Amino acid sequence: MQTAFSFQLLAADGAARRGEISTPRGKIRTPAFMPVGTAATVKAMFLDSVRAAGTDIVLANTYHLMLRPGAERIAALGGLHKFMGWPHPILTDSGGYQVMSLAELRKVGEAGVTFRSHLDGEMFELSPERAVEIQNLLGADIAMQLDECLKLPASEAEVERSMRLSLRWAERSKRAFASAPAGRALFGIVQGGVTPKLRAESARALVQIGFDGYAIGGLAVGEPQEVMLATVEETMLELPADRPRYLMGVGEPDDILAAVARGIDMFDCVLPTRAGRHALAYTRNGKVNLRNARHADDPRPLDEACQCPAARDYSRAYLHHLVKANEMLGGMLLTWANVAYYQELMHGIREAIAARRFDDFAAATCANWTKEPR
């Protein structure tokens, strides 16, 4: 078994890259989409369907797992892979984003962050060192440094202060990670809001510290798409070509196409799973809102050409019925169809880059989305 973490570039088409990450737990074809498995489950899905859809790696959330069931408990049970029944690669975030968005009584200091659990009010501390420790206990194949995720809007001075704090945490994360088992990777996270010079400073300093991969954090938090993409472009200039680049929390299919065109290799997003539990299907022909009464008598499946049974074998009339009747099977089928669509999209992206026809692929893909009214 191979024990090192490595990234190999296989093809490029403009700035778009086709590559492969190797880990002791298997390969990750890039550009890659990571379905979100927040609490050690990709909501409403069996993991064999997640895998069969073409998923090489899932993401799990340090914040949720440290609160419940607890990192030490998962470690005692043999680690997260065994706990959830997913023997393939797992990336864990560091908890920084959820501390910002979910926890109460948050207090950020140089040492780290203290917060109150949104579940039961218990107080927790999360330092860069503890975030690494938790991710090592979970057994993450790719761990993320702890960063501060700023609530927006924020002044430039505040963004700068926060970015520098995240950099100091990056250094401490790297030191703490030195004792991690062989083959595991740690990614740094570029911050700096939408200010080019701050992003550049953050990226350069992270590269100086040296990470196995680089993530862009603090985007996809409500800013216009062109602002996000401009920030990605500027950040790219500072990131080394030989390391994977991960745009955190992105996104809609068109965000993914646009970011791949700018050289991003990895994505994660709750959209396909969350939308699936809320009656919204992603398909080759666009988004379909199954709650809409126009589907009540429609015998057609979501996409008869799709390989995914959920998209191919059930009528829209039936899916509409399940949604209206609030049946769990509705969420189960639509989540499955959505994850399959996202992975089909990533597969198409990878093939197109290898064939040096990515722009055509992206244009044709977008043109097709307009076929279905929501």
Added chain:
Amino acid sequence: MQTAFSFQLLAADGAARRGEISTPRGKIRTPAFMPVGTAATVKAMFLDSVRAAGTDIVLANTYHLMLRPGAERIAALGGLHKFMGWPHPILTDSGGYQVMSLAELRKVGEAGVTFRSHLDGEMFELSPERAVEIQNLLGADIAMQLDECLKLPASEAEVERSMRLSLRWAERSKRAFASAPAGRALFGIVQGGVTPKLRAESARALVQIGFDGYAIGGLAVGEPQEVMLATVEETMLELPADRPRYLMGVGEPDDILAAVARGIDMFDCVLPTRAGRHALAYTRNGKVNLRNARHADDPRPLDEACQCPAARDYSRAYLHHLVKANEMLGGMLLTWANVAYYQELMHGIREAIAARRFDDFAAATCANWTKEPR
């Protein structure tokens, strides 16, 4: 393809019977357990898992389907089998029980029952003829006559009046069913509360009318198990041996064993599916409440010897975590494990009857249940 409905007795052990129902859509091994697919879905399960667990036939509810999405709509979409993706036999109830338990502003008359939908307040009428028509539109392989399900407690006079009304409805159901496609079956329903002479009168009169099978209704509604079993025993005396006997709405595994011992061939019950959505697992060793904190660190699966992946491949610690975190996967796995357990029990029952060791099997099965505290 065989087009007739028939029932063949294959073996007997005391009053317990091993048999096989043949329908144009496939065979039903008896004693059979029918998972409940109320609204055209066995809640929280994919039907391929329902099938793989050993299910020959599922039950669907006329009341729910007539309200939403509507019988005519399902017929236009090609029938219930196609709608839900289950090409095997389906039994539909007649709606009588749900009208009693769910509908509002219920008014029972000689013609039938009028009621207000619990979903949106719309008024509906259900007559014996309409109940048969709906079940034919759905395409049920086994349809049930409309009966009146009395709210208990009720006076003997009231039980008698109601039983006689159900008998007149039975006759009308039989006449209405005459035009059903070949190979479809109609069952009569014995009523009469827990009064032996009323049950006997009901059964004799139904046999006089002549049905493809006979159900015992109005039990498992809160009476003690011994009262239920005594009523079953007395009713059995009046039912012909060459037709399947179906005890409606039963039950717990020990109810099933006791009823099989008295000659019952078919069962349906929401318990395995409902319990699965409420953290309760049925296993060979008894019921396990996964909400209990004692499972938090338990690496053992529900039953490592079980063929069902849900019972075999996930730790109790993980199932406990999913339940505590309110994750859909918890209900999905426990429902699956429960349906698999019920079908494993039915398989064991059938094998034991064939081998003429049913009493030993029943005793050993019950003894095993005490092994697991809840």
